[in-house]
Amino acid sequence: MEERPVFSIIMPAYNKAHCISYAIKSVLRQTFTSWELIVVDDCSTDGTADVVSQFEDARIRLVRLDRNSGGPSHPKNVGIELAIGQWLCFLDPDDMYASSFLEQMSLLIKSFGTSYFYGLAVARFSRFEGRAVPTRFFYNYDVCDWSPRTFGLTEYLEAKVGRLGTVSREFVMKNGLRFPMEFKICEDYVFEVSLFLKGLNCVYIDAPLYLYGETEGESITKQRPFDQIISSRRLILDRIEAPCRHLVELDIAFYKLFSYMSGKRYTETVGLLLGNPSLLVYVVRKLYRKYFKEKLPLYLPKYRRCIDRIFADVP
Numbered sequence: 001m002e003e004r005p006v007f008s009i010i011m012p013a014y015n016k017a018h019c020i021s022y023a024i025k026s027v028l029r030q031t032f033t034s035w036e037l038i039v040v041d042d043c044s045t046d047g048t049a050d051v052v053s054q055f056e057d058a059r060i061r062l063v064r065l066d067r068n069s070g071g072p073s074h075p076k077n078v079g080i081e082l083a084i085g086q087w088l089c090f091l092d093p094d095d096m097y098a099s100s101f102l103e104q105m106s107l108l109i110k111s112f113g114t115s116y117f118y119g120l121a122v123a124r125f126s127r128f129e130g131r132a133v134p135t136r137f138f139y140n141y142d143v144c145d146w147s148p149r150t151f152g153l154t155e156y157l158e159a160k161v162g163r164l165g166t167v168s169r170e171f172v173m174k175n176g177l178r179f180p181m182e183f184k185i186c187e188d189y190v191f192e193v194s195l196f197l198k199g200l201n202c203v204y205i206d207a208p209l210y211l212y213g214e215t216e217g218e219s220i221t222k223q224r225p226f227d228q229i230i231s232s233r234r235l236i237l238d239r240i241e242a243p244c245r246h247l248v249e250l251d252i253a254f255y256k257l258f259s260y261m262s263g264k265r266y267t268e269t270v271g272l273l274l275g276n277p278s279l280l281v282y283v284v285r286k287l288y289r290k291y292f293k294e295k296l297p298l299y300l301p302k303y304r305r306c307i308d309r310i311f312a313d314v315p
Contacts, residue, residue, distance in 0.1 A: 005059070006034040007102055008085030008169065012075030014042040014068070016093035017051050019213065022132075024055055025315035026096035026211070032103040035059060038082055039093075040075035043068040048093075073179035073187045080172060087166045090188075094213035096132070098123075098310045101209040105166045108148060108203055116203045117167035117195050119151070123208035123310065124294075132314050134307055135214055136294040138162060139206045143297050144306045146207045153196040153240070157247040161289070163210045164192050171200065185225060186232035193236050208310060226259035250282045257283065 009027055013020055020039075027037050037060045041049045052062045063078060076090060087109065091097060101120075108118050121139035125132045137143055138161040151159065171177075175198045179187040196202070233252045237245060253276055260269040273280055297303035 005036045005085045006032075006106065007036070007087050007089055007166065008079070008083030009035055009037045009089045009091055010076055010079030010083065011037060011039045011091050011093055012042060012072040012079070013039055013044060013048050013052070013093040014072075014075075015044045015046045015048060017044070017046045017048045020048055020093040021051055021054075022315045023091060023093050023096055024052065024060065026099070027091070028055075028057065029099045029313060029315070030097065030102045031100055032106050035102060036061065036083070036085055038063060038079045040078050041065065042072075042075050069181075071181070071184035071187070073181050073183065076187070077178045077181075080169070080178065083169055086169060088169045088172060089166045090164065092213075096125075096211040096213075096314055098209040098211060099313050101165075104146070104205065104207055104209060108205065109166075111148070112203050114168045114171065115200065116150070117171075117192075117200050118165040119162045119192075119202050119204040120165045120210060121161070121206045121208040122163045122210045122212050123307070124212045124214055125311075126214035132211065132311060134298065134311060137208050137297050138212075138294060139208060139297075140204070141206050143206055143208050143303055146205045148203050148205050151202040151204050153193070153244050154247070156192070156196065156202055157244055157251075159204075160189075162204060163212075164188060165210070167195060167200070171195075171198075180232075180235070183228055183232055185228050190232050190235060193240075197239060208307075211311075211314060226255050226262070229255045230259070250279060253279045254282055254286065 011023065024037065039052050039062050041062065041064045043065055049062060049064055063082065065075065069075065080088060105118055121137065121143060123134050124136040125134050140159045140161060177191065177194055177198065180190045183190065230252055233248050237248045240248065253272060257269060257272050257279065260272065297307060
């Protein structure tokens with residue numbers, strides 16, 4: 001392994017023996033090869049560490065924690081401390097990268113430099129007969145148009161359907177940025193907003209090169225820890241000013257609404273909608289995106305060609 005790789009990919013892992021090999025193989029298939037992969041095993045009990053150990057590549061490091069931390073933030077923070085790459089990336093063990101992910105990130109870095117962090121669209125997939133099959137897409141404009149766009153915090157909060165691609169490790173270390181330990185989910189959201197608050201803007205491309213593993217049986221009103229989602233938004237709300245505050249307040253109201261619906265608290269549901277007219281528009285936009293826009297690329301030939309290229313060589 002070269003002395004200092006360009007990218008450090010940090011992968012937190014807990015009981016993911018059934019899928020982590022796919023994630024690691026997707027890193028090994030990167031067309032840009034200057035990387036290290038740090039897998040931080042959070043005291044798995046299913047042989048996750050054994051699966052990782054089977055990969056004989058000097059660029060892969062396995063770190064085993066002494067005790068379970070209860071969430072992904074601590075393993076990610078451990079990875080940040082151990083990383084030697086110039087740029088940090090984060091990959092969950094049930095997700096994958098398309099083979100050109102790091103190459104695209106490197107091209108953006110050459111064009112825009114260290115004054116930005118970089119984000120991208122997401123393709124969701126499930127496995128059918130051992131093959132990764134796309135199911136939905138989280139994007140803003142056009143999954144075939146990979147033109148870079150610059151986001152400030154307001155634009156980010158208005159869009160917020162993508163994923164952090166990479167950020168300068170030097171910036172993260174200099175500003176003492178880490179993932180919040182109090183959250184088991186939404187730690188990415190808090191971390192990304194913190195990047196803006198410390199002075200970075202985001203360069204975003206609609207390239208769905210982060211492949212997100214589908215969770216079986218997931219819906220917008222089930223299996224969602226709404227209290228954690230709302231708490232993460234409230235933490236950010238205390239640190240930002242208008243007009244961004246209004247966007248976060250809408251997001252809080254949105255998750256409150258579906259928390260009420262999940263609990264069959266219909267009186268509170270109606271009251272929340274009646275008391276916040278802009279919330280209804282926000283809900284309609286969210287539902288349109290979830291049930292129409294996110295699935296549209298699956299059915300249009302123009303998009304299918306682009307999607308097929310992305311999924312052609314994923315494990």
